[in-house]
Amino acid sequence: MEFAIEINNLSKKFGSFTAVNNISFSIPKGKIFGFLGPNGSGKSTTIRMLCGVITPTSGEGRVLGFDLYKNTEQIKQNIGYMSQRFGLYEDLTVNENIDFYGSIYLLAKEEMNERKKQLIEIAGLVGKEKSLAGTLSGGMKQKLALCCALIHQPQLLVLDEPTAGVDPVSRREFWKVITQLTATGITVLVTTHYMDEASICDIIGFIYNGDLITMNTPEELFEKHHTDNLEDIFIEYVSKLSSKDAVLSFKEIRQQGKEV
Amino acid sequence: MNLKRVLTVTKKEFIHIRRDKASMILALVAPVMMLLLFGFAVSTDVNDIRLAVCDQSNTMESRELIRSYENSAYFKVYTMTDNPQNAEKMIAAGNVKAALLIPTDFAKGLRRGEKEEVQILVDGSDPSIARTAANYAVMISNGYSLKVSSVKLMNTAAALNKSPGVDARAMIMYNPTLESSKFNVPGVVGLILQNITVILTAFAMVREREKGTIEQLIMTPVSSLELIVGKLIPYVFIGIYDYAIVLLLSYILFGVAIKGSILLLTLLGIIFLIGALAMGMLISTFAKTQLQAMQASLLVLLPSVLLSGFMFPREAMPKVVYAISTILPVTHFLIILRGIILKGVGISYLYKTATVLLALIIAIIAITVKKFTKKLD
Numbered sequence: 052m053e054f055a056i057e058i059n060n061l062s063k064k065f066g067s068f069t070a071v072n073n074i075s076f077s078i079p080k081g082k083i084f085g086f087l088g089p090n091g092s093g094k095s096t097t098i099r100m101l102c103g104v105i106t107p108t109s110g111e112g113r114v115l116g117f118d119l120y121k122n123t124e125q126i127k128q129n130i131g132y133m134s135q136r137f138g139l140y141e142d143l144t145v146n147e148n149i150d151f152y153g154s155i156y157l158l159a160k161e162e163m164n165e166r167k168k169q170l171i172e173i174a175g176l177v178g179k180e181k182s183l184a185g186t187l188s189g190g191m192k193q194k195l196a197l198c199c200a201l202i203h204q205p206q207l208l209v210l211d212e213p214t215a216g217v218d219p220v221s222r223r224e225f226w227k228v229i230t231q232l233t234a235t236g237i238t239v240l241v242t243t244h245y246m247d248e249a250s251i252c253d254i255i256g257f258i259y260n261g262d263l264i265t266m267n268t269p270e271e272l273f274e275k276h277h278t279d280n281l282e283d284i285f286i287e288y289v290s291k292l293s294s295k296d297a298v299l300s301f302k303e304i305r306q307q308g309k310e311v
Numbered sequence: 312m313n314l315k316r317v318l319t320v321t322k323k324e325f326i327h328i329r330r331d332k333a334s335m336i337l338a339l340v341a342p343v344m345m346l347l348l349f350g351f352a353v354s355t356d357v358n359d360i361r362l363a364v365c366d367q368s369n370t371m372e373s374r375e376l377i378r379s380y381e382n383s384a385y386f387k388v389y390t391m392t393d394n395p396q397n398a399e400k401m402i403a404a405g406n407v408k409a410a411l412l413i414p415t416d417f418a419k420g421l422r423r424g425e426k427e428e429v430q431i432l433v434d435g436s437d438p439s440i441a442r443t444a445a446n447y448a449v450m451i452s453n454g455y456s457l458k459v460s461s462v463k464l465m466n467t468a469a470a471l472n473k474s475p476g477v478d479a480r481a482m483i484m485y486n487p488t489l490e491s492s493k494f495n496v497p498g499v500v501g502l503i504l505q506n507i508t509v510i511l512t513a514f515a516m517v518r519e520r521e522k523g524t525i526e527q528l529i530m531t532p533v534s535s536l537e538l539i540v541g542k543l544i545p546y547v548f549i550g551i552y553d554y555a556i557v558l559l560l561s562y563i564l565f566g567v568a569i570k571g572s573i574l575l576l577t578l579l580g581i582i583f584l585i586g587a588l589a590m591g592m593l594i595s596t597f598a599k600t601q602l603q604a605m606q607a608s609l610l611v612l613l614p615s616v617l618l619s620g621f622m623f624p625r626e627a628m629p630k631v632v633y634a635i636s637t638i639l640p641v642t643h644f645l646i647i648l649r650g651i652i653l654k655g656v657g658i659s660y661l662y663k664t665a666t667v668l669l670a671l672i673i674a675i676i677a678i679t680v681k682k683f684t685k686k687l688d
Contacts (some may be wrong), residue, residue: 102530127532138527140323142330147323154319155531199527209530 055080055207055238056101058112058119063096063105070096072261073110078254080206083229083239085252089289093261094242098211101240103127115206128156131205135215137196141185145176148184149198156203163202170198173228190221197228208232210241214248226251246281257285259292312540316533320541324515328545337511342503342553343560349499350492350565357443361389363398363410370418372459376429379455380411385447398432408434409444424463426456485653496561497648498621503557504580505587505641506612508550512591513604515542521600535683543588550584570655576648579665583644586672589679596682615641640675643668 056078063071071093078084088094099105101114103123112119117126139148149170153163171177174194179187184195193213200208210229214222226248233239243249250269257264265272265288273279276287283300328334362380366373380386389407392398398410412430420427431448435441486493519525528538554577561567569576590611598604616622618636625636636642646664650656658665 104529124532127530130530132527132530134523134526136523136526138524140327140524141522143323143326147326151319151323152531155316155528155533157313157315157532 053080054078054113055082056084056112056114056240058101059110061097061100061110061112061119062108063093063100064108069261071100071107071258074258074261074263075110076256076263076266078238078240080238081233081236082253083233083241083251085249085255086240086242086258087244087249087255087285088242088258092258094258095211097258098209098240098242101126102130102132102209128203129205130207130209131200131203132209133196133200133211133213135212137192139184139192139196139199142183144181144183145171145187145195145198146180148195149202152199153202158203166202166204167198170201173231174198175224188221189217190224193217193221193225194228197225201232205237207238207240210239210243212242212244214243214245222248246285249281255281257288259288264288264292312534312537316537317541317544320533320538321544324542324545327515327518328511328549334511334514337507338549338553341507342557345503346496346499346557346560347564349495350561357440357447358384359387360385360409360440360444360447361407362386363390363392363401363407364388365392365395365398365410365412367393367395367415368413368417372418372421373413376413376452376455377411379451380448383447383451385444385451402432402434405434408437408440409448411448421459492565493567493653494649495621496565496567497652498619498645500554500557500561500580500652501583501619501641501644501648502615502621503553504550504584505590505615505644506608507553508546508584508587509591509594509611510605510608511549512543512546512588513594513598513608514601515546516592516595517598517601517604520595539592539683543592546588546591547584550587551581554580554584567652569652571651571657575658575661576651579644579647579651579661579668582669582672583640586640586668586675589672589676593675593679593682596679615639618642620645638671640668640671643671 054077056076058077059075060073061071061075062069062073074097086094086097096105100107100119101112103114103117103119103126107119114126115129117123117129119126140151143151146167149167150163153167158166171180174197176191176194176198179191184192187195197213208229214225217225222245229239229241230251241248241252249255253268254266255269255272256266267275269281272281272284276284278284286300328338364377364380366377377388381388386409390401392401395410395412398407398412401407402410410432412432414427414429417427417429429452431445431452433441433444433448519528558569562569591608594604594607594611598607614635618625618628618632619639619642620636621641625633625642628636643664647661647668650661650664654660
């Protein structure tokens with residue numbers, strides 16, 4: 052099997068603080084990998100190492116066959132990245148935003164224009180090409196950000212909480228596009244706090260305090276924990292690992308509130 | 312460094328500037344406004360000081376003295392009064408800035424060949440006017456007394472030019488009419504070149520961080536050098552435009568022509584501009600938001616206006632303040648500007664100042680580069 056991401060005993064330390072501790076996993080090409088964990092657990096640091104932005108302290112890894120230490124330029128050239136802040140220039144138009152990122156990846160003009168046309172169609176932004184990005188709705192901004200991340204036809208798409216702060220309809224539309232993309236062979240790495248989104252993933256990794264706790268398909272997780280609610284599984288892990296047993300379900304919280 | 316990426320960043324930066332009204336005004340209109348403001352309004356020239364005259368002598372001699380005040384262009388007789396107390400009241404009320412009191416027996420004494428005293432009252436609440444007014448008044452009165460005594464001496468048939476004494480003749484060089492616009496305008500060139508560049512650069516750098524676009528950019532193949540160079544190019548152009556327009560307008564509006572070498576001035580100007588760009592970037596390493604960048608810019612810009620010798624002579628400053636003014640690049644650039652524009656001197660006179668300027672700018676660039684590489688790690 053061909054792997055898009057292969058990492059072995061990867062660690063990152065900032066001074067005496069270990070942000071990521073000896074994690075290893077392999078993601079086959081064409082899969083959606085959901086990377087879960089509470090805020091500050093080491094998700095972003097792992098992503099940054101995988102994107103070639105920061106150098107690991109120890110361990111080894113390859114992304115799309117490129118070494119995390121030696122081939123960071125090739126990694127950057129072949130991945131697309133989108134975060135919850137979208138990275139759009141609000142005073143630039145839809146076209147100008149896409150053109151800017153396309154030129155940064157050194158695309159030839161004809162290739163870029165053709166690709167741009169396709170993406171704008173997929174994203175449903177037809178007719179908005181000359182609108183300033185700042186005037187678009189949250190959902191449209193998200194789609195534009197996706198266009199910018201895909202303009203150079205990356206083989207790996209990294210999504211860092213891409214749907215935070217977006218309405219439920221836009222969220223579903225967004226995921227529809229993502230699953231369509233994986234059909235073309237692109238691999239997706241996504242972090243999210245929405246458990247319904249996580250259940251779309253082919254593989255789920257759970258990271259806590261820099262340690263990779265589990266790595267499984269959603270089906271196996273459901274079976275192991277005797278529930279089909281990923282959120283409960285997530286909370287079970289956190290309370291087990293942090294001895295925060297006070298984390299109640301929303302139902303229980305509501306009940307308690309009424310009693311008081 | 313890939314040129315296409317650099318130019319892509321530059322193109323984007325130009326779009327930002329074009330679509331941001333505040334940046335456009337700051338880049339294109341503010342220099343002209345600053346020039347007009349400092350050229351016309353900020354003037355330390357003291358002309359037409361309003362003078363109250365209390366002539367108790369009322370003789371040919373006293374009227375002649377008054378006329379010599381009027382003819383001087385420094386004073387304008389605002390009112391005549393018989394009562395010295397009225398003159399004082401008018402100063403208190405702010406109607407006049409100075410008063411000339413001529414005593415009753417003024418002419419009598421003069422006719423006897425004695426020295427007579429007149430009193431000049433000056434409103435000291437504005438020291439710069441007071442100092443000038445007092446000096447001019449003394450000068451005019453001395454001139455008058457010289458005239459009177461020479462007439463007297465002629466009458467006694469003694470030749471004036473044989474009388475011993477020191478005759479100090481001051482020749483004011485470079486700005487013979489002592490116009491303050493001639494002094495201010497070259498300074499404005501330096502301040503504009505620095506202030507506008509520092510603010511715009513700091514803003515441009517901080518904006519990427521504030522809007523979160525920097526997060527996206529570090530994930531792309533663009534290197535930090537490509538990004539920085541690409542972002543700075545538009546501000547180099549704006550700086551050169553501001554420099555050219557201000558020099559041109561200085562010539563048209565204030566008659567300030569460059570006496571020395573334009574080439575040398577431009578060369579040193581570009582070095583100074585690079586320093587200003589570095590300062591803007593240095594600010595952006597400290598500031599997280601555009602508001603913080605603005606505040607930090609003021610911290611640089613205010614001393615540049617007040618301490619650089621732009622408005623107040625550095626010679627009069629306390630030692631500590633003087634030392635601070637020495638580390639401001641603009642202080643040295645102002646010396647160069649005035650040297651080349653007003654005095655027309657060349658590098659052989661300015662090499663020391665130019666060396667200090669260069670050293671300061673290299674230091675600023677070194678600090679900026681160090682701060683930047685640290686930040687990216």
